[in-house]
Amino acid sequence: MGTYRNIAAVAALSLSFFLSGCSQHMMRDVAASGMVGFSNDYAAPWFLASEDTDVMCGMGEGLSAMTYPMGPNADALVPMLSLASGMCADERSKEEELRYIRAIRRNDIETAQDARTLQKRWLALAAKRQYFGYQAGVRAWGEPGKTCPALSDRNDQMSYLMGLLLGLQAFQSDFSLGGTLVPSDTVSKVMSGMSCLGSDDFWGVPAAALSMTEIILANAGDDQVALDVGYAKLARASAVGERDGVRMVQALQASLFAMQGKEERVKQVIRDHVTSKKETPASVEFKLMDKMATRTIKLVSDKLWTQATGQRTPYGKLGTFWDDKPTLENALDIDDLL
Structure with a gap:
């Protein structure tokens, strides 16, 4: 009888420990580590090699609720999901911006105001998701700017880069x-x-980010020499991405020139992007990143087209513009009207 009581006491104590917060945290941490390991070995490689950017958007939003509560051991995985979910909200914001532009063209003030309101709501959500992912990267790898973190492999480096972006x-x-x-x-x-990060190892993106900061500062200070140097560095970074088939820097270029109001330079970047994709196939390993760049560039093109004509870039016509001189090659096809 005494032995039975001792066994029962030990069992009760064990059960109490198992159900305690300490044990629950331990189970959560083990699950989180397993989730990160599975992602690094299987999910992320498949994901980054895929072509469907809509899947990325859906995955970012769908897996967030399951991943974010997993605690600090899952922080290295959060930047990838936040990059995806932030992209979803940002694109919805840009769609509302297009609706706003069309309403203004029609002098439809009520629709324009409504579109602007929704644009701001989606942009606020994008900022929240993006900053959450950045903070997770800080927790995983430390505050950037102090010391460089110990990044053991490509997965760690990608997580760190995504957090910075x-x-x-x-x-x-x-x-x-x-x-x-x-x-x-x-x-x-x-x-x-x-x-x-080695810039050439990541398609010129780190060098591009640094050069864009130099360009913005030089532009604010009206320093033409520094501005020319910054643009030259940005062009070199873009060439790296084009060579490797991950043209993210071209998306950064298009966004920068659009922000500066340099329409002709934006158009040229878009044309160069389309030409580059014809000449150099997307990286097999990082095809999704190249597709994301094209998606961003298409949104920039859509805004230009909408401002000028009231409609987005016609299907299959990325790299062409409403004011291009007509040729036999780009003459109107009846299929465009379907």
Whole structure:
């Protein structure tokens, strides 16, 4: 009888420990580590090699609720999901911007105001998601700008890079709304963190981010020499991405020139992007990143087209523009009207 009581006491104590917060956290951490390992070995490689960017958008939103509560052991996985979910919200914001432009062209003030409101709502959500992903990267790899983190493999480096990109995106999104969420020193920290990555290993993106900062500062200071140097660095970074079949820098170029109001330079980047895709196939390993770049460039093109004509880029006509001189090759096809 005494032995039975002892066994029962031990069992009760064990059950109590198992159900305690400490044990629950241990189980959560083990599950999170397993999730990150599975993602690194199987999910992420398949994901990055895929062509369907809509799947990326859906995955970012769908898996967030399951991944984010998993605690610090899952932080390295969060930037990839936040990059995807942030892209979803940002694109919806841009769609509302197109609706706003069309309404203004029709002098439809009520629709324009409604579109602008929704644009801001989606942009605020994008900023929130992007900053959340950046903060997860900070927890996983440390505050950028202090020391370079110990990144053991390509997966760690990709997580670190995505976290830094999210910091830039979050700042830009938040700044467009008045800058109430993202601290003003985020950009300088991200720029310091970019120096920890080999630019040629990541399609020229780190060098492009640094050169874009130089361009913005030179433009603000009206320093033409520094501006020319910055543009030259950006062009070299773009060439790296074109060579490797991951043309993310071209998307950054198009966005920068659009922000500066340099329409002809935007058009040329878009034309160069289309030509590059014909000449150099997308990276097999990182096809999704190249597709994301094209998706971003198409949105920039859509805004130009909508401002000029009231409609987005015609199907299959990315790289062409409404004011191009007509030729036999790009003459109107009856299929365009279907």
